[in-house]
Amino acid sequence: WGNLGHQTIGYFLAPNALSFVQTTLGSQYNFSLGPAATWADMVKSEPAFTWSKNLHFVDAEDDPPSSCSVEEIRDCADQICVLAAIANYTTRVVDPTLDAEQIQEALKFIDHFVGDIGQPLHVEAVAAGGNDIDATCSGSKTNLHAVHTGMLTKNVDAVHGGTSEQYAADLVAEIQTGAFSSLTADWLSCTSTTEPVNNKREDATPSIERDVRALLATRDTAMVTPLECPLGWARESNAFDCSTVFNFEPEEDPELCEGTYFTNAIPVIDLQLAKQGFRLAAWLNVIFDGAP
Numbered sequence: 001w002g003n004l005g006h007q008t009i010g011y012f013l014a015p016n017a018l019s020f021v022q023t024t025l026g027s028q029y030n031f032s033l034g035p036a037a038t039w040a041d042m043v044k045s046e047p048a049f050t051w052s053k054n055l056h057f058v059d060a061e062d063d064p065p066s067s068c069s070v071e072e073i074r075d076c077a078d079q080i081c082v083l084a085a086i087a088n089y090t091t092r093v094v095d096p097t098l099d100a101e102q103i104q105e106a107l108k109f110i111d112h113f114v115g116d117i118g119q120p121l122h123v124e125a126v127a128a129g130g131n132d133i134d135a136t137c138s139g140s141k142t143n144l145h146a147v148h149t150g151m152l153t154k155n156v157d158a159v160h161g162g163t164s165e166q167y168a169a170d171l172v173a174e175i176q177t178g179a180f181s182s183l184t185a186d187w188l189s190c191t192s193t194t195e196p197v198n199n200k201r202e203d204a205t206p207s208i209e210r211d212v213r214a215l216l217a218t219r220d221t222a223m224v225t226p227l228e229c230p231l232g233w234a235r236e237s238n239a240f241d242c243s244t245v246f247n248f249e250p251e252e253d254p255e256l257c258e259g260t261y262f263t264n265a266i267p268v269i270d271l272q273l274a275k276q277g278f279r280l281a282a283w284l285n286v287i288f289d290g291a292p
């Protein structure tokens with residue numbers, strides 16, 4: 001959902017993860033994940049990175065708003081989707097055979113895709129993630145996909161000082177001491193709204209740790225996909241396609257950035273961005289510090 005969304009993720013890093021991030025990104029990205037998160041969207045239109053375009057989403061072949069679901073085999077059979085991309089770049093970010101540029105690319109992709117997978121329309125096939133559905137945002141004719149970036153921008157302007165930095169700080173405060181603080185353990189478990197993907201869940205290890213360890217132990221993404229957490233995250237996002245995103249009267253070009261639709265969407269957008277930022281940090285913390 002545009003630059004604003006991605007720049008809000010990337011707090012809560014443990015010491016080794018933080019150090020890796022700073023060293024890998026360097027001054028070009030102000031040593032931080034926020035500025036680096038937009039790189040993947042910028043390059044996908046360049047010929048050299050056309051291959052990465054379809055890694056930003058998974059086209060869930062479900063039927064919102066009546067039926068929502070994500071299935072790895074059904075929706076990502078060719079492994080060219082955000083689920084497989086997160087696994088691929090997780091192995092690449094610690095691959096000793098890759099050079100510094102490739103490692104930085106892997107980190108920038110993880111940074112970006114853990115955000116994208118939290119966007120309900122990046123986990124939906126209908127109308128190419130809503131891009132082909134006409135809608136209006138604050139009087140401007142656009143599409144349902146862009147409406148979600150428009151709503152986020154409008155809300156950040158209205159109540160977060162209009163900057164991604166302030167918005168991120170406000171979400172972090174919600175996580176640390178506010179309404180989200182009681183949810184973070186659940187966010188790490190990856191299980192809040194999902195069915196078990198495999199039969200490995202007798203132990204109490206948080207799923208993020210189990211996923212990352214399994215992946216890095218085998219260094220073979222094909223062996224361990226579907227990863228439990230990215231699929232669980234995708235299912236959480238996709239569920240919002242049924243509860244809020246596709247929940248409007250199919251009139252011609254409806255105004256969605258005002259009224260009930262907007263009011264219902266904003267808490268979901270805030271939740272998803274806070275959650276995925278927190279999960280991104282946990283993911284990197286397990287890779288580089290051994291625990292979330």
Ligand code: DCM
Nearest residue numbers: 001002003041042145146147149150
């Ligand atoms: N985008 C935009 N204006 C919008 C919505 C999106 O310029 N109203 C751009 C910003 C992102 C890209 O499209 O770089 C992908 O958006 P998203 O991540 O929201 O799908």
Ligand code: DCM
Nearest residue numbers: 048051052088089092102105106109
């Ligand atoms: N690439 C990737 N993931 C892989 C293999 C390759 O993202 N598992 C990317 C990295 C390079 C491009 O594809 O930008 C070409 O890689 P190579 O030269 O290794 O084929």
Ligand code: DCM
Nearest residue numbers: 056057059121122125128129131145
């Ligand atoms: N997108 C999506 N699902 C699709 C196609 C596109 O989520 N099936 C996303 C990718 C971009 C945005 O929508 O962030 C705009 O797509 P495009 O640049 O292909 O118009």
Ligand code: ZN
Nearest residue numbers: 041056112116
């Ligand atoms: Zn993207």
